[in-house]
Amino acid sequence: MSQHSNTEISYSFEHEVETYKSLCQQNNSNKVSKIHEYKLEVDDGINYTTYMINGEKYSIGRNSSFSIYIPNTFVSHHHATLERVHSDSSEAGFSYLIRDGSLNGKSSKNGIYVNGNKVTECLLSDGDIIRIGPNVKARFTHTTTRKSENTNIKADSIIDSDGSIFHAIKESIFLLNIDGTIRDINKAALRLVGIEEKDIIGKDFAQTVLPEPWKSEFIKTISRVNDSLDESMLGRWSASKIKRSDGHEFHSDFSISLIENNNKITLMIVVRDITSQKIIEQQLQLYAYQDPLTLLGNRRYFLEGLGTEFSRFKHSSAKGFALIFLDLNRFKYINDTLGHDFGDSLLIVISKRIKKNFRDEDIVARLGGDEFTVLVKGIQDRVVLTHIIRRLIRSLQEPIQIREKKISISLSIGVVISTQEHLSPEELMRDADFAMYQAKESQLHQYIFFDNQIGALAQRKIQLEQELRNAIEREEFELYYQPIVSLETDYIVSFESLLRWDNPKLGWVSPSEFIPVCEESGLIKDIGIWILRQACYQLKQWNDRNIFLKSIGVSVNVSGKQIVHPLFVEELLGIINETRVSPKNLKLEITESMLIEDFEQAKEKLEEINALGIDIYLDDFGTGYSSFGYLHQLPVNVLKIDRSFTAEINTRNGLKIVESMVALAKVLEIEVVAEGVEIQEQIHCLKKMNCDKVQGYYISKPMSSDIAEEFASEHNNKVFSSTRK
Ligand code: C2E
Ligand code: CA
Ligand code: CA
DSSP states (O other): OOOOOGGGSOHHHHHHHHHHHHHHHHHTTOEEEEEEEEEEEEEOSSOEEEEEEOSSEEEEESOTTSSEEOOOTTSOTTOEEEEEEOOSOTTTOOEEEEEESOTTSOOOSSOEEETTEEESEEEEOTTOEEEETTTEEEEEEEEEEEEEESOOOOTTOOSOTTSHHHHHOSSEEEEEOTTSBEEEEOHHHHHHHTOOHHHHTTSBHHHHHOOTTHHHHHHHHHHHHHHHOOGGGOEEEEEEEEEOTTSOEEEEEEEEEEEEETTEEEEEEEEEEOHHHHHHHHHHHHHHHBOTTTOSBOHHHHHHHHHHHHHHHHHSSOOOEEEEEEEETTHHHHHHHHOHHHHHHHHHHHHHHHHHTSOTTSEEEEEETTEEEEEEETOOOHHHHHHHHHHHHHHHHSOEEETTEEEOOOEEEEEEEOOTTOOSHHHHHHHHHHHHHHHHHOSSOSEEEOOHHHHHHHHHHHHHHHHHHTTTTTTOEEEEEEEEEETTTOOEEEEEEEEEEEETTTEEEOHHHHHHHHHHHTTHHHHHHHHHHHHHHHHHHHHHHTTTSSOOEEEEEOOHHHHTSTTHHHHHHHHHHHHTOOGGGEEEEEEHHHHHHOHHHHHHHHHHHHHTTOEEEEEEETSSSOGGGTGGGSOOOEEEEOHHHHTTTTSHHHHHHHHHHHHHHHHTTOEEEEOOOOSHHHHHHHHHTTOOEEOSTTTOOOEEHHHHHHHHHHHHHHHHHHHHO
């Protein structure tokens, strides 16, 4: 059991206890007399007025010269009279009487009612509600406060002289002898424990009202207090329990204090029923651990469950477990296109389906967004888990009907089986997440088990990220340039800039490998800026020197993560101003996949960029999702046909596909660049179908800026001379 600090006691609780204690203290030497206060609070439907009542007589009515003036049409001119009646004891104070009508006996039109009963006259008590006419209400209150005078009272008692405060106080008070027996108990406490006063006085407090373990704890504390009179043992006991005479137990807070009076020691225990507070706490507790949308456990719930299971597994012979990480594919797209309400409904359906596939003892949680996790207890067998996961995938792939729409979803799943090598629950989460990520990247697998091979990949990624952190300042990056040739003029009209990374430890690393790491780690922001600045300086320099006979363009690959950054356009503009490059020579290449993630936002950004005069190239066209459908909505100036299509141009089907892509571009009045042109024959085909430009090893591989410059000026000069012949 814990003894919390007093600061946790709610104000009213502490206040009431302290007031009572101080009154008790005063009782030791002072006589206490009462001060009476009378009030009439009138609510006429418009105004709320409080009158302090202390005079002999008050006229009430619709007469502005009256002390209690009620401007209401249903109230008579002189509706009622309030009169003071003397009582014989000054302790009891006065009484007030309300009388219907005026002093000369003329009664009101609509009468008066006290506590719902029509009266002609009535002696008022504290809290009486008086209705004056049909719609005016007044409340009469009579309160007493205490004033002390120096007179002796019962010396050995700490109860106020007549016990009226003791019994009126809302909190339940037990006064105990130092041996723990009950000496006095107030009315609230009797109600609380459901016992008659005669049945409890003299009984042992702990034995009578405390269940275990609080009973033993209390007895121990009392005996220690007895030995040392050490008050620090007392104070507040929160979240204890009280046992009623009918056996029912409920949560309560105790405040225990020692009162010393004429060498006699009394323990005062004030008990507060905190059942309703506990219910709220439990509710809050539930909220803190529950995902409000799906009612599954939330991240916190999952991590705590995982922590417990992990330590059971590590420190006992408990069986191992598996952790499954699920992530929906293209959920953001669904959300953006079909609306958030639809997305929410979808998540609810999915959560139910996931839950149905597992046992009650397994923990299914929603980590956030479209990420779910499952802790499968006691199962480490890969074959069994594979079976479970396949069943799960099957059930999740069943079409989902939400309102009038029916959709199918796909998902990526990572699985990790607990091993003794795992040092923490976080490592397990990391591995499951990584396996899920691999599944997402792979076109082949919907689920992937984390294993040594995946572990090595993860290790490699971690190393890449570490090395990439310092790559800019160590000047390990270089931009290469690959020429793009116009099929109409044969001139090299622009270059695509491609990033190269030469790291002392890792050697040359392909951008296809390290760019995704930059994107995941957020490093792409700084690296992307470096690339843009570098490309712009190069572009400016080339065009200033006019070495290619024609003005040249440079296209820069920008990742989706980079472009949706709120400062991207601002930074782009900064670089254009700094390098003084002409925006019409700068082109940005974006991929379809970036559009998928947040179409609306991407569209907005691209429009802003386009407005600066910069052309947008849609890269890897055809590899993403149904880009044809939304192409016309985007400010795209050039399509780049992915090299996988160019490679197939020699087949019947391949040719048809490229032809229709070019045709689509022509309809939309967009230029087309075919990527990955490696042989003469491809150029021939592309020319025939009116493709605008080509890029590929057939012309040249990407080159350092010096070599690219030499190559392009030589090429263009050759073209120039041949056209002059
Ligand atoms: P990408 O934007 O589609 O770039 C074209 C890739 O195709 C380049 O690979 C290029 O070297 C290669 N390529 C060009 N012609 C041919 C050909 O005829 N045959 C074959 N087989 N390949 C050809 P690279 O340089 O390895 O870049 C790979 C990817 O990495 C790029 O694909 C792009 O997505 C990314 N990347 C490269 N540089 C950057 C950059 O500066 N920023 C960003 N965000 N991504 C970059
Ligand atoms: Ca590109
Ligand atoms: Ca490409």
